[in-house]
Amino acid sequence: MAMMTRDDYLASLDDGRRIFAEGEEVKDLAHHPQFATAIDSIGDGYEQNHVPGDDASGPYFKVPKSKDDLKVILDELLEWDMVTVTTSQGLLALLTAAARMRADHPELAQRIEEYFEYCKRNDLRCVQAITDAKGDRRVAPGAQTDPDVYTRIVERRPDGIVIRGAKLHISSAAVCHELVVMPTKNMKPGEEDYAVACAIPVNAPGVRIVNTSYAPREREEDFPVSSKHNMPEGFIILDDVFVPHERVFLAGETGHSATFAHALGLWERLGGTAHMSEFADQLVGLAQLIAEANGTEKINHIREKIAEMVIYATMTRSGLEAAIANAEPSPEGWYFPSELYTNAAKHYAAAEYSLMVRHLHDIGGGSILTAPSVADLENDEVGPFIKKYMATKEGISGEYRTKLFHAIRDFTADAYGGWQLVTMIQSGGGLYAQRLVARKHYDMDKAKRLALELAGLA
Numbered sequence: 114m115a116m117m118t119r120d121d122y123l124a125s126l127d128d129g130r131r132i133f134a135e136g137e138e139v140k141d142l143a144h145h146p147q148f149a150t151a152i153d154s155i156g157d158g159y160e161q162n163h164v165p166g167d168d169a170s171g172p173y174f175k176v177p178k179s180k181d182d183l184k185v186i187l188d189e190l191l192e193w194d195m196v197t198v199t200t201s202q203g204l205l206a207l208l209t210a211a212a213r214m215r216a217d218h219p220e221l222a223q224r225i226e227e228y229f230e231y232c233k234r235n236d237l238r239c240v241q242a243i244t245d246a247k248g249d250r251r252v253a254p255g256a257q258t259d260p261d262v263y264t265r266i267v268e269r270r271p272d273g274i275v276i277r278g279a280k281l282h283i284s285s286a287a288v289c290h291e292l293v294v295m296p297t298k299n300m301k302p303g304e305e306d307y308a309v310a311c312a313i314p315v316n317a318p319g320v321r322i323v324n325t326s327y328a329p330r331e332r333e334e335d336f337p338v339s340s341k342h343n344m345p346e347g348f349i350i351l352d353d354v355f356v357p358h359e360r361v362f363l364a365g366e367t368g369h370s371a372t373f374a375h376a377l378g379l380w381e382r383l384g385g386t387a388h389m390s391e392f393a394d395q396l397v398g399l400a401q402l403i404a405e406a407n408g409t410e411k412i413n414h415i416r417e418k419i420a421e422m423v424i425y426a427t428m429t430r431s432g433l434e435a436a437i438a439n440a441e442p443s444p445e446g447w448y449f450p451s452e453l454y455t456n457a458a459k460h461y462a463a464a465e466y467s468l469m470v471r472h473l474h475d476i477g478g479g480s481i482l483t484a485p486s487v488a489d490l491e492n493d494e495v496g497p498f499i500k501k502y503m504a505t506k507e508g509i510s511g512e513y514r515t516k517l518f519h520a521i522r523d524f525t526a527d528a529y530g531g532w533q534l535v536t537m538i539q540s541g542g543g544l545y546a547q548r549l550v551a552r553k554h555y556d557m558d559k560a561k562r563l564a565l566e567l568a569g570l571a
């Protein structure tokens with residue numbers, strides 16, 4: 114199979130998938146306001162990466178064979194659309210899981226590798242569907258009032274399994290090709306039906322995806338960030354979906370139920386940290402620009418806040434670089450990032466993000482929310498007044514400063530900004546998950562030894 118073009122991708126979405134938004138089933142995804150931008154940016158990605166020839170494949174299917182390869186993938190990732198990123202991260206996570214399962218279940222590891230080749234050959238885009246509805250958080254899957262709140266196997270057939278459940282918050286699910294389903298947490302003996310991982314095409318019978326989105330409906334210029342960067346979030350209903358054996362990666366092997374989530378967590382958190390290091394620099398840039406536009410850039414408390422933001426951006430990038438510098442080889446000879454540095458960096462960047470946004474809001478002032486729209490700037494009667502009163506000094510026009518405020522509002526304080534604030538905390542499994550993994554991989558014995566020496570108790 115050759116790589117897909119934009120047109121191939123658009124045609125591939127017309128496959129009978131069941132997509133819902135705003136109370137209705139959506140038939141023409143490419144022209145619906147909740148999906149059009151996302152589809153356009155994924156189409157751009159296909160077009161930019163397209164190489165003719167039957168043997169060609171995208172760089173997002175590259176498996177890192179060295180630390181340098183890892184660095185290249187991370188640099189490229191910042192240029193890709195979100196679905197291409199999740200495809201790369203998700204498939205690397207699957208390969209990581211395969212490597213960790215091979216000794217116990219060589220046949221499952223081989224299925225995963227064959228699935229990787231299938232996606233590469235057909236240039237497919239995948240998302241990872243982990244997060245279950247989960248019901249009462251303190252109750253085990255099998256003991257819930259409704260046994261379906263954790264995705265489970267409801268039937269085992271000679272040729273495959275039938276699964277039922279729901280996967281929530283799955284970014285871009287409606288506009289990709291494959292749903293990679295994995296258990297949301299570790300399952301214990303007795304919970305075999307919940308230990309299920311598999312791959313399902315989005316158009317498989319029984320799959321329905323209900324979507325939410327922060328895609329703005331207003332004029333693009335008033336939403337300079339979110340009008341270009343938006344993806345639908347999918348609430349995936351798996352209503353007795355049949356999965357053939359060749360796409361089943363786990364079906365009761367509870368000992369490896371957490372292997373997938375841990376592997377995905379690693380790659381997703383690495384990608385998240387890469388994006389956050391980019392965001393951190395953008396926050397610093399916005400803070401400095403608005404301070405200069407307001408004439409406050411030399412005031413002490415403003416300079417201090419910006420310095421704190423600079424340190425945040427630098428530490429986030431340092432964590433990312435340390436995760437790569439301390440990457441480890443898999444038994445297969447490819448490299449995965451350091452668990453300790455990846456999780457510590459992701460936690461730090463996510464936990465402090467809202468403080469950096471607070472600094473930006475503190476520095477910027479109230480016009481972040483109330484700067485008049487571009488349409489008002491263009492109005493013959495009030496436009497000149499807006500330009501007059503929004504201007505501050507020589508070189509800072511009212512129009513420039515108003516547009517800077519629009520960017521800050523859209524990026525940090527409106528629908529997209531709110532989405533980012535929650536996403537920073539919850540993506541990659543939430544802060545608690547990152548703390549657990551960081552602690553597990555930290556050299557506690559060394560720390561204790563040093564403390565004992567310090568105390569003269571060694």
Ligand SMILES: Cc1cc2nc3c(=O)[nH]c(=O)nc-3n(C[C@H](O)[C@H](O)[C@H](O)COP(=O)(O)OP(=O)(O)OC[C@H]3O[C@@H](n4cnc5c(N)ncnc54)[C@H](O)[C@@H]3O)c2cc1C
Nearest residue numbers: 241242243244250282283284535536539540541542543545
């Ligand atoms: C925009 C966005 C995009 C996302 N994209 C994806 C995606 O593509 N694929 C995917 O699989 N998931 C995705 N997620 C889901 C994300 O991983 C989860 O939101 C996160 O794991 C938290 O789960 P939850 O939302 O069910 O909240 P909850 O599980 O209810 O967690 C809320 C809080 O309660 C705590 N908590 C819950 N249960 C326990 C317990 N038993 N013991 C101790 N503390 C507990 C948590 O640590 C957390 O602090 C996305 C989330 C967002 C917001």
